[in-house]
Amino acid sequence: MTTATASATQQTIAGIEFPHCILNASGCFNPVTFHQLNHLGACLGGIVTKTTTPEPRPGNPLPRTVELPGVGMLNSIGLQNPGLTHVLQQDIPTFADCGNVPIILSIAACSTAEFADMAAAIEAHPHRRHIQALEVNLSCPNVAKGGVDFGKSPELIADIITTLKQVTPLPLFAKLTPNVASMVPMAESAMAAGASGIVAINTVLGAHINIHSKKATLPRISGGYSGPGIFPIALHHVLTLKRALPTATIIGVGGISNAENAIAMLMAGASLLQVGTQCFANPSVFGQLHQQLHQYMADEGITHMDELVGAALA
Amino acid sequence: MTTATASATQQTIAGIEFPHCILNASGCFNPVTFHQLNHLGACLGGIVTKTTTPEPRPGNPLPRTVELPGVGMLNSIGLQNPGLTHVLQQDIPTFADCGNVPIILSIAACSTAEFADMAAAIEAHPHRRHIQALEVNLSCPNVAKGGVDFGKSPELIADIITTLKQVTPLPLFAKLTPNVASMVPMAESAMAAGASGIVAINTVLGAHINIHSKKATLPRISGGYSGPGIFPIALHHVLTLKRALPTATIIGVGGISNAENAIAMLMAGASLLQVGTQCFANPSVFGQLHQQLHQYMADEGITHMDELVGAALA
Amino acid sequence: MPAAPVCTAPNTPLPTDTLCCILSNVQVGPTLWIMRLLPQHHAATGQAASGFTCHPGQFVMVGLPETSGVPSFSFRRPMSVYQTHDDGSLSIFYKVHGRGTRLFSELTAGNTLALTGPLGNTLPQDAPPESTLLVGGGIGIAPLVCWASRHLSPSPTRLVYGVHSQADIGISDAIESIFTKEHTLICTDDGSTGFNGNVVAGLTKNPQLTQGITHVLICGPMPMMRATWQFCQTNLPDANVYVSLEEHMPCGTGSCSGCVVDVIDEPLPVKSCQVGPVFLASRLQWATTSVTAGSNA
């Protein structure tokens, strides 16, 4: 029986050395608190920031979340964030002290030009050195082009990735919405334009009605569904993307709640994983998954997690 | 306090009198066994048959189902059915003896012409008199037109509904897949072509991997996800459809597991409900939901369920 | 045995869905338990349930009752009826295999389970006990013991029962009270008791057990059923051989088509929960019969 060593779950992707294969998902994770709780350096592969927009955004009215007992939650945060300048100036150096793991800055904008401006501002900032990659959140409506979601148009996706590549040498991970007939054309387009990988999936559209008030619980009626109930959906998308794009790096996210989920997501073709909603139910999730994944690999005699990646498609 | 009478959940839709507002969902319900278990006349609004195709279909290899503990199941039955002739000849009269409730025949075909032929065969059959409506399952690939799913193309949907209308006066309910960017164009197209209502939603694409065998559990890898984990998704779609098409009749289906779900689905805009997967966990579900819905209405002083339909959008 | 019509075969009691009180849940082996369940009231109407009647070979679907809290989906688990009692209760003999059966083993007297049944067809009711051979593998013994217990006591029927090890017999007392010693052959993989080897080797070495046999009823893991059927084709070519399949059954009510098997001369696969679980071995399409059938018996 081989013993899985610490390096068994190290991954080098787009030149970035991820000390572990499990990262947090954007918007569900305060690096400072989680570092206090977990010592992130020992169990987290990298920090993904809350999505940042060019300007500060106040977000949506409350309530912004709904517990869906058993299956997960809805959120309608509305991308509240302090804006790029504040994030670069204040947050990035703070996060750099949280376990010394790679930092992926998640960005969103309302037009290709705004995306380009963000990348230029990042390149020009002294804290640029703390940032290893950008995650491009493509689930937002494109204000410049009549409100079509970026993530639903292969052309817009190609446009954004191509433009960003011209402004920054940082690896780009394209985060895609599952609320499309097929994610494959979107992923193909992002990869062809030079993305270093695909992050799948963002939240699934869902709703909740409070039968006592007879109203939708969220003021905007529908929100983003996440947690264990979307895991089968995320797994389907990762399998489908990996079959269509066997050489693409896929970062698997959506409903991962336990080690069995994590292992299945690797077998489906993900090279890195992200955990979001489960952070709320269990702030120790990263340490526990790290330990359980290593235990599984040791038991199975697997020396490096790459033996698992895509195994279900072999 | 008003007491809800039996008629409180009767619905007349497209001229059909449904004695209760909760029906079964296609493919999850054997009318004969359930009639033995429940006396369907007292609690079921109508029988929806398993989808029938023109010819018998053997279905997919086993395993065809996966339990997803807590959240639901996957299925990949592959529309096994004995074909239209057998269903009309053998099954329909048997079902007519199961509680004497309206019968909706679910049909699917691989081309518009095949759909038309099915409708003609139904019209010509002596057991036609037992059938009150057709549910048009639009989740199947269209073999004649390069394999595009009918349910993903507003044009194909319009084509099928228009054609069927020319062959049969039976009310048509268009059952739509949620695996699209938006169901609204599909529903609009179906309604514009003369459908009597929209059945939303069919199953959501999902997958499961057995981490011991390192393989997808279903031979065809992905399958249809149903059960409580899709309820938030179904509710979102029904709310969205009802907002876009306020006058359309919507039959709400997807993950309904308890009375709270049923009431929320009515408030979202459904005039009739269907219950599928929950039949497996609880074959008494129809009697229980019927009783609980009536109790709720009595407690709330609601004299007819129409007061609930779409209440969340008011 | 032609495919039965869509409804339950005639002569079998109509199924009901009831809530049952667990009267007892006793461990009888390392992973083996016997649970006795008393139907209390119909799950939908709340009316008092009459007791439980069925024919040997039929099964029930057992699961946690709906609670009005967090939805938590689970299939019910198919379980053969092992015993019926005068008070209207029934017993199941089960093996802890995965999540569901582990959960059952953690319940105690006074807890409630939901149960639908009886379901499925029956073991042949006309097979003459004195010329019938029962071949059980592991937990597949349950319906066979149920069948034999309905006849004369001591039964003139012959029993060959294959288990891994002595501890896995679980129901020695029941076997000893129903079958005579000379009509019983226990086969263990590890030789810890009885014949050291599998049931086919045991049958081969004990030709007296197959002498004059006209009916063979087999239930157990698929490889064991397949091998026993092959043995019968060679050694008992004229016998009527029945197998009871334990295909995965998501619904048990003929609703889902998840449990199908291929049967010779049937144009489509048939639902084993409805047409079966008992099949004439000669009518099964053994080549395509699912590997999941009886996978953990």
Place this chain on the structure above:
Amino acid sequence: MPAAPVCTAPNTPLPTDTLCCILSNVQVGPTLWIMRLLPQHHAATGQAASGFTCHPGQFVMVGLPETSGVPSFSFRRPMSVYQTHDDGSLSIFYKVHGRGTRLFSELTAGNTLALTGPLGNTLPQDAPPESTLLVGGGIGIAPLVCWASRHLSPSPTRLVYGVHSQADIGISDAIESIFTKEHTLICTDDGSTGFNGNVVAGLTKNPQLTQGITHVLICGPMPMMRATWQFCQTNLPDANVYVSLEEHMPCGTGSCSGCVVDVIDEPLPVKSCQVGPVFLASRLQWATTSVTAGSNA
């Protein structure tokens, strides 16, 4: 009180995520319970946990520990620290409101819960006990009692506590042991004990309670906090008035932005789990403060 930086305010102990053994879970009113929890080991590392230290006003997130079975998602529930004990355990005083708290009430000594804390900022540590007025509504009393219990006994602090009815006081003994009789005013909606009316009516009728007051700490349902704040603006215009908000908190760790409130001069809504839960009343944007805050206190 300016918005705190992104990390926990200085001087507060770092939070940990631990598994706790329930030492006791005692019903103290129709829907009121006190649960005592002993941290055992860190949830991630399994290492032994040191005892629990915190400052009054801080809270913990409490939930069921992960079990390696069926995934069954639930948010943890925010609970004020009510007492800390010498053995390193802590107590929460809670009201059964919905699913989560009902579940807590069904647990017994020996069961395990997961707990993250201490979280959030603190009630003002420098408020002079003798010139401080505590105004609690319902279960909002918990952090206030915690605050007073850290000072001289008997406390020179004044307490006004509004409940629906005598039975809803729950912690009469604790109140009597910490506060003197003349410094305590219980207000009941139904007049079953103490003053018949709400806390603002009680304060209005008992001007001695507000004499010389420099600090007011309020915790309770939003309408009660709003009314008390209005009372203070008129009657105690120079006092430092603090409110402890009970906004819905999905994470409690500053991760989700689900718990925000609008604060004067802050460009964006601030996370009440991190910058709060305690706010200077004068800095809150009362007009836009969510209706969900303290909705069931």
